Amino acid sequence: MNILALEPYFGGSHQAFLDGWITQSQHCWTLLTLPAHHWKWRMRHAAITFAEQVTSLPHTHFDAIFCSDMLNLAVFRGLAPQSIAQLPAVVYFHENQLTYPDNTRAQRDYHYAFDNFQTLLAADQAWFNSAYHRTEFFQQCRAFLKKFPDFTLEGRLDHAFGQTTIASPGLPEIETSQREHNWQCPHIVWAARWEKDKNPESFFRAMYRLKDDGLPFRLSIVGESFRDCPPIFSEAREVLADHIEQWGFLPSHEDYVRLLCTSDIFVSTAEHEFFGISAAEAILAGNLPVLPSRLAYPELVDQQPSLLYDGTTFGLIAHLQKLREDKTFQQAVQQQTALVALKLDRLQWSQLAPVYDERLKSVTDKA
Structure with a gap:
């Protein structure tokens, strides 16, 4: 099949998804992309820009459209040539603008959330990266639509839900590293955007406590930082310098x-996560996960109890101390991590791409 892929924000997880799938796919892909910055402007102009760009593509028979949630698919269908506009379309929800944290505003701009709703209705099928994400989006979207004075449209969600499915993001090829774990001086990784919704304060407070208790550990703090980086990072770099x-x-x-x-x-302390790619990659690479029992994490690790903590700073401290001292608990964590790694191995693109190729073909067969 010939697939037209439209990605208004070609960077990060959006780019990784398309690159990973296309590399392993049996379909032929044509990509129209825009740079991964100024996301609000991308959501505003991408449909218009792509509708113009498709008119200059070499004459190709396309079988389907694949786009992300950053595109207003309804607007694109309205402006694109009929031969493109009438194609079956699948939208992939990496995130949504109803529940994604917006730390720059005191009040959320719901125009972007309504764009997501329109795209949902315009798609033949919507893929969500986790069941948690889909449930949260539909709950919040229903509450959002009920706020309007009339013609509230929430009834459209019932039909739209039937057009959705769960499609975990593919993972890169990572050979699981079988090794002995250092229980007495563990190397702990925290990897996330350096922003408030990843809750770095809780993590560093837990590390301060381990340091004060005289427990040895090594620490790697990785992730993308931004201009408004929480001040806890500069403080922690000084306090924990001997461990870094x-x-x-x-x-x-x-x-x-x-x-x-x-x-x-x-370790994750996130208060916002739609899937947990960093945690999944860490597990595949042989790390033992310590994840809050909230968001998409219980789903990610199949509710394995020894891999989850209660989400509080005190709970994280207790979990790490138990992991250091309790051999029975260590064995349980290792066994449960191995089970999750087997599941995640099937999400590597070499195995997942054929599944998604067939799923995309089934959408076109129904159209």
Whole structure:
């Protein structure tokens, strides 16, 4: 099949998804992309821009459209040539603008959320990266639509839900590293955007407590930082200087995987997460996950109880201390991590791409 892919924000997880799938796909792909910055402007103009760009493409028979949630698919269908507009379309929800944190505004701009709703209705099928994400989006979308004075449209969600499915993001090829874990001086990794919704304060407070208790550990803090970086990072870099192995963004994904292959424990303190790719990659690389029992994490690790903590700072401290001292608990964590790694191995693109190729073909067969 010939697939027209439209990605208004070609960077990060959006780019990784398309690159990973296309590399392993049996379909032929034509990509129209825009740079991964000024996301609000991308959501405003992408449909118009892409509708103009498709008119200058070499004459090709396309079988389907694949786009992300950053595109207003309804507007694109209205402006594109009929031969393109009438194609069956699948939208992939990496995130949504109803529940994605917006730390720059005191009040959310719901125009972008309504764009997501329109795209949902305009698609033949909507793929969500986790069941948690789909449930949260539909709950919040229903509440959002009920706020309007009349013609509230929430009834459209019932039909739209039937057009959705769960499609985990594919993972890169990572060979699971079988190694002995250092229980007495573990190498702990925290890898996330350096922003408030990833809850770095909780993580560093837990590390301060381990330091005060005299427990040895090594620490790698990686991830993308921004201009308004929470001040806890500069404080923690000084307080925990003697424990730091790696601090800051790594130049390539290969460097990040190499780090994961030498570390012991991956910790998340996130208050916002639609899937948990960093945690999934860490597990594949041989790390033992310590994840809050909220968001998409229980789904990611199949509710394995020894891999989850209660989400509080005190709960994280207790979990890490138990992991250091309790051999029975250590064995349970290792066994449960191995089970999750088997599941995640099937999400590597070499195995997942044929599944998604067939799923995309089934959408066109029904059209």
